[in-house]
Amino acid sequence: MNPDEAWDSAYTPACRARHHLSGLMGAFAEDNGMVGPDPEVCRAAEYPEPYEVLVRGWRRCLDAARTINARYRADWEQGGGPLTVIAPAVRETALDELVSVWEVLSRRYISVTLDANRNQWDCPYCGAFVDPAEWSLGGVVDDDRCPECYCILWMNDGETDWKVG
Numbered sequence: 001m002n003p004d005e006a007w008d009s010a011y012t013p014a015c016r017a018r019h020h021l022s023g024l025m026g027a028f029a030e031d032n033g034m035v036g037p038d039p040e041v042c043r044a045a046e047y048p049e050p051y052e053v054l055v056r057g058w059r060r061c062l063d064a065a066r067t068i069n070a071r072y073r074a075d076w077e078q079g080g081g082p083l084t085v086i087a088p089a090v091r092e093t094a095l096d097e098l099v100s101v102w103e104v105l106s107r108r109y110i111s112v113t114l115d116a117n118r119n120q121w122d123c124p125y126c127g128a129f130v131d132p133a134e135w136s137l138g139g140v141v142d143d144d145r146c147p148e149c150y151c152i153l154w155m156n157d158g159e160t161d162w163k164v165g
Helices: 013-023 026-030 048-076 082-112
Strands: none
Touching (some): 013 082, 026 048, 026 082, 048 082
16 A cells, blocks of 8 residues: 555545545536546445445436536626626536535435444544543643544534534
């Protein structure tokens, strides 16, 4: 393993997949259909049906991105007028919404596959148990970090587990 690949070796498969899947979102703005969910990182062999749902969702997101980008180019090339003026803002808003859709699809995939057996209060990055009773915001440096991987942790809104993603 080269040093560039070693950065994530201490993290859980779910964390690595979460990072990989979130990194794909740039393809929407770039009109890049050559990238997609990596079957190895996402452990497609272990979860073939959920992975197929993820890939189908990815393709639909890419199709939507192509439509958004084509409309943007058509509006932009009109050479003036209201559509030319609003085209960048409309495209940005539409792509932001598309990113939200992809985030939901990614989180759903990870929660039913790679995080399905994750225990409450396990660090979402390295998997170590982090006791919330010992966790505080008392002003002590590193009190909000996992003692194993030193990633910063936040409680979810219901204070029932660590926030994931």
